[in-house]
Amino acid sequence: MRGNLKMKEKKTLDLNRQEMPKQSPHIRRRNFKEVAFGYTPELAIAEAKRCLQCKKPFCVEGCPVDINIPGFIQCIANEEYTGAIRMLKEKNCLPAVCGRVCPQEEQCEQRCVLNKKGAPVAIGRLERFAAEMEVIKAHIEMPEIDPPTGKKVAVVGSGPAGITVAGDLIMLGHEVTMYEALHEAGGVLTYGIPEFRLPKAVVQREINYIQKLGVKLITNFVVGKTKTLKQLLDQYHAIFIGTGAGLPWFMNIPGENLNGVYSANEYLTRMNLMGGFQYPRSSTPIKKHKRVAVFGGGNVAMDCARTAARLGAEKAYIVYRRSRQELPARLEEVENAEEEGIIFQFLTLPTKLIGNENGWIKEIECLKMRLGEPDDSGRRRPIPIEGSEYIMPMDACIIAIGNSPNPLIPDTTPDLEVSWRGTIVADEETGKTSIDRVWAGGDIVTGAATVILAMGAGRKATLSMHDYLSKSKQK
Numbered sequence: 001m002r003g004n005l006k007m008k009e010k011k012t013l014d015l016n017r018q019e020m021p022k023q024s025p026h027i028r029r030r031n032f033k034e035v036a037f038g039y040t041p042e043l044a045i046a047e048a049k050r051c052l053q054c055k056k057p058f059c060v061e062g063c064p065v066d067i068n069i070p071g072f073i074q075c076i077a078n079e080e081y082t083g084a085i086r087m088l089k090e091k092n093c094l095p096a097v098c099g100r101v102c103p104q105e106e107q108c109e110q111r112c113v114l115n116k117k118g119a120p121v122a123i124g125r126l127e128r129f130a131a132e133m134e135v136i137k138a139h140i141e142m143p144e145i146d147p148p149t150g151k152k153v154a155v156v157g158s159g160p161a162g163i164t165v166a167g168d169l170i171m172l173g174h175e176v177t178m179y180e181a182l183h184e185a186g187g188v189l190t191y192g193i194p195e196f197r198l199p200k201a202v203v204q205r206e207i208n209y210i211q212k213l214g215v216k217l218i219t220n221f222v223v224g225k226t227k228t229l230k231q232l233l234d235q236y237h238a239i240f241i242g243t244g245a246g247l248p249w250f251m252n253i254p255g256e257n258l259n260g261v262y263s264a265n266e267y268l269t270r271m272n273l274m275g276g277f278q279y280p281r282s283s284t285p286i287k288k289h290k291r292v293a294v295f296g297g298g299n300v301a302m303d304c305a306r307t308a309a310r311l312g313a314e315k316a317y318i319v320y321r322r323s324r325q326e327l328p329a330r331l332e333e334v335e336n337a338e339e340e341g342i343i344f345q346f347l348t349l350p351t352k353l354i355g356n357e358n359g360w361i362k363e364i365e366c367l368k369m370r371l372g373e374p375d376d377s378g379r380r381r382p383i384p385i386e387g388s389e390y391i392m393p394m395d396a397c398i399i400a401i402g403n404s405p406n407p408l409i410p411d412t413t414p415d416l417e418v419s420w421r422g423t424i425v426a427d428e429e430t431g432k433t434s435i436d437r438v439w440a441g442g443d444i445v446t447g448a449a450t451v452i453l454a455m456g457a458g459r460k461a462t463l464s465m466h467d468y469l470s471k472s473k474q475k
Contacts, residue, residue: 014050015119017047018125020122020125025341032194032195032196034197035197039129049077050121051077057069060108065455065456067091069123072084073126085134088130099124099128100124109121135205140209145170146172151174151237152174152177153177153237155179157181158178158187159243163207164459167215180221182220186200186203186206192300194303194306196310222408237437238437238438240431240439240440241439242441244443245405246265246403247407255361258359260360260397264303267398288312289308289395289396292397293396296318299329302318302334305337305342306337317343321347321349321369323371326379345392347370349368350365351366366392368390403447404421404423410422410424413435416435423446426445431445439465441461
């Protein structure tokens with residue numbers, strides 16, 4: 001009997017994960033169009049039918065915002081696309097974004113039962129498909145908004161955490177105003193991720209959606225400079241801080257002040273927010289370097305190297321002090337970079353940047369490394385190999401080793417408790433800070449993390465803020 005059950009189970013397993021069509025590497029290496037085309041309805045339906053519809057869906061446990069994953073996938077399998085997007089938006093106001101940039105392979109897809117066989121359901125790709133079908137069918141449903149509560153909320157920052165809080169609170173009947181320091185909303189989604197991975201039109205669509213819900217958006221407003229947090233508290237019943245982590249780290253090695261040396265923040269912002277890739281149509285050009293080295297191994301490093309290649313670099317390098325196995329970037333992004341001809345210089349540590357007589361970088365001095373025992377991160381510790389120094393000719397270098405929160409708000413808000421890392425101290429379950437009526441979440445609390453984790457933090461803060469606002473008698 002047990003043998004028959006096993007045979008029956010094996011017959012129900014479909015391990016043929018549907019690949020998503022994308023541009024050929026030699027074509028996409030020279031354009032800024034989105035790399036992946038997305039699923040066709042036929043591919044999406046075939047992929048959705050692979051879902052086993054588990055009675056206890058572990059995939060949901062791996063989702064920071066608790067999406068009903070089997071539910072929306074079943075809708076796609078039944079060609080009920082409106083039902084799929086409706087179910088997604090019950091928990092996630094950014095499905096088109098999350099379907100593209102979230103690390104599903106480490107979260108929901110990792111928990112998928114089929115992952116044991118090496119072929120989890122492509123949850124992220126199906127999420128993207130559902131969001132795209134909403135646009136194709138030009139049928140965007142607007143949810144019911146609760147009656148006005150008379151309570152006013154300020155959301156500082158228009159990135160993933162801020163958008164989540166603003167979208168959730170507006171539907172609960174609160175009046176919400178979202179403040180953005182830059183001239184375009186979207187935070188890191190707009191200025192930090194290249195067009196070929198996350199098109200600006202997709203982000204703008206999501207911003208437009210929460211504005212249609214009733215969220216007011218004020219750009220070019222720097223909290224801590226235009227007005228302090230305490231001044232905003234005089235105008236609002238509650239405030240959420242979701243300003244992210246936009247202060248770049250540097251390596252503190254000689255030569256970092258040379259021309260041709262960029263932080264990843266500057267490089268990608270020039271590209272994304274200021275249209276550097278459109279020069280001469282754009283007034284903010286990026287010099288077209290021939291040999292570009294990117295220091296770091298995360299998604300941001302991949303974005304920078306692939307951007308440099310699209311701008312005409314003859315050689316673009318990823319210089320990383322560990323091996324390929326330790327790369328923190330998503331495997332999909334690493335593979336895309338390799339396909340596009342990015343050169344990976346593993347087990348290499350930059351130690352000095354060398355300039356020419358005009359102050360432009362011309363070389364980088366590097367040191368070879370070997371891997372020792374695992375460190376606190378669980379990855380093997382890189383150890384310098386004595387006497388292994390060598391020189392690499394280079395005319396540009398991009399430092400992509402991480403970020404911290406901008407200190408402007410903490411520096412102008414003495415009562416706001418911050419950690420030694422410069423992050424705002426907030427309760428993990430509620431987002432409450434040391435100041436009454438002020439919540440915080442996302443990268444400003446955790447340090448640089450993922451879009452979906454920031455949204456999860458925003459969701460927790462929303463629940464706490466709504467509970468407070470519902471009970472508050474403040475007028």
